[in-house]
Amino acid sequence: MPKNAFYAQSGGVTAVINATACGVIETARQHSDKIGKVYAGASGILGALNENLIDTSLESDADIAALLHTPGGAFGSCRYKLKDMDTHRAEYERLIEVFKAHDIGYFFYNGGGDSSDTAYKVSQLSEKMGFPITCIGVPKTVDNDLPITDTCPGFGSVAKYIAVSTREASLDIESMYETSTKVFIIEVMGRHAGWIAAAGGLASEKAGDPPHIILFPEIAFNKEAFLGRVQKAVDEQGYCVVVASEGAQYEDGTFVADAGMKDAFGHTQLGGVASTLANMVRDGLGLKYHYAIADYLQRSARHISSKTDVDQAYAVGKAAVELAIEGKNAVMPVIVREADAPYTWHIGEAPLSEVANVEKMMPRSFITEDGFHITDEARAYLQPLIQGEAYPPYENGLPKYVKLKNQLAEKKLPTFEPSK
């Protein structure tokens, strides 16, 4: 009997993480001689710890296929980072016990840097415990901050959403600035890296086009310089469009808007850079402003996903299963760029040890010298990632997204009490 597989979604979900799930499950179904059932973690890795294993074999082929166009995390995801293995070894052992109880020999962990770290540790520990698990990391993060891979599935669709929305809203402001809003700010995600904010720059084609200002976490925020640029855009173009990363920060690392909360990973919980900037514009320049906060809309907007992103999301899921079948372990399928224009790429692989806990920052050369826009080098990198449309089917004017049955497999182990 072939071993079963366990697939889990980790961290913030994206418009295309289910496309990866689709790639994993469809490919596993094609290799039923090598892989038995695919179990999915209910609410991600918590599903393994709590033995809440969704039996995906009960889902129809049509429903699994529909994951390709359904945003969110179909099995649930979580922000739960396994603790240090030395002090909290019991959690890792529990994972392996659950895998053993359900004859799981493959672990596909679909997430970012933290997840790569977990998958890497499980592969090491399972070997030591005499029940070796093939652990494959599968890249996903709208933050685009994983190393080695050309991009992270999920990013291209957010990038497209932000570029399209910035272009559209700019046309609105441009129509109205004479008697109405002169400064418009759109707040975008990106805690430590400005990849998403940079994508807003694609809305512009030539000098003077909106957005006129992009605020990156990588460039120390300076209020006077910012207000000076706002006034300059208003003087020259009549209006000013700002794309602001939620992670925009001062020289000393203080976020421009710090809500003072932390999530389970210990990351500061952000919100409010747009309103903070708007207040500066009002008080400092007396200009009429509006602001939008895209928040979850940007990472769930499957209706405007990049086809390139959807294709890559599926491809890494497919490749993850193929790598596992080939006997590879502790690796991650990555996207390898062959050429910018036309964009060509293939799937390669990288050791999880080189992916885990490494954050890819945006090169300084992607940001103009003055720190307020993107360079041609950034455009050459970003442009291909938003190429193509991949519209979901519609019914009654709304996208027809699939809802899976998500039936749990019978439990075989006692309840686990995670250590605090």
Add this chain to the structure above:
Amino acid sequence: MPKNAFYAQSGGVTAVINATACGVIETARQHSDKIGKVYAGASGILGALNENLIDTSLESDADIAALLHTPGGAFGSCRYKLKDMDTHRAEYERLIEVFKAHDIGYFFYNGGGDSSDTAYKVSQLSEKMGFPITCIGVPKTVDNDLPITDTCPGFGSVAKYIAVSTREASLDIESMYETSTKVFIIEVMGRHAGWIAAAGGLASEKAGDPPHIILFPEIAFNKEAFLGRVQKAVDEQGYCVVVASEGAQYEDGTFVADAGMKDAFGHTQLGGVASTLANMVRDGLGLKYHYAIADYLQRSARHISSKTDVDQAYAVGKAAVELAIEGKNAVMPVIVREADAPYTWHIGEAPLSEVANVEKMMPRSFITEDGFHITDEARAYLQPLIQGEAYPPYENGLPKYVKLKNQLAEKKLPTFEPSK
């Protein structure tokens, strides 16, 4: 020689106001024996007062056709309400002088209630002044608050955007609530009427589906009742999605979030209902929240426009010209609903005197008894308006929106100094 026409866009622009411009200009071009040039007001009616008349005859047929899929206001719009005719007659006289100087016999004013009022007054005064102008109001407003017409072009596309975005973001929250955000609030437009907020309700199909709460301006906001409903949704579904109208208000008419600014029409300038509600959720229930503010994104999102809305926007522009040619005056083409499902409609007409300054409120029967959701009656009304997709063309991953040349006609009059 046939008389020329003047077309102006008024107030907040929409994803489809240019589709109406397209309908006006293409139809006028087809009747060159009856209508000469179509001049468009640069920045709306200000273009007439300042004699900044865009000569649309200099635009190619292809560029005019591309208006059908381009959001924003291609000629510029403005929030400028002509003052009372008794005290500021000079402004109206100036309009008529400019029309006379450029041999303009047709005035197409594309806007909401205020614009209907202006168009009506110009038709009356021009008659008195011995230079009668055929004045046709052309409906436009995302607020959907014009009387008589089944809906206002612009609304259906915002409705679709909000319904789609609510459905998508809800899938995101549903995936993550176990360890992350439990309450998500999306703030939508709608100053005095909850039409747009109601559209968010279309994201749900059955009881328990998100959104769990809709806040309408029509229903007095009660903090305790609101927090009770949030807690109930979290208890029963695990999470809570709220669609909040920017116009949500307390019993005494105080807006839940009142920024304390006013625009040129004297309307209070709103913003911040989402963050106000989020603070209530945090302080009152201690639940983790996120919020999005769609702001201008919602009314410029041509990429996800309703095909029904695009069709109707074009149709009212076309009908406006046809009514003018038929010799009708001081009327507005309106959309007449024939049936709900399948939705059928035709274009009728209404006297401007009956449209001017009448605000259509949402019927109480569209809101559930508890005040937190929409009824089946509301669904029957709203559902057809978001039907169909009308995607713009794309180039390099971005919508290909047209930028007109917008060349001004030569001025023939001295500069006008509007009275203060």
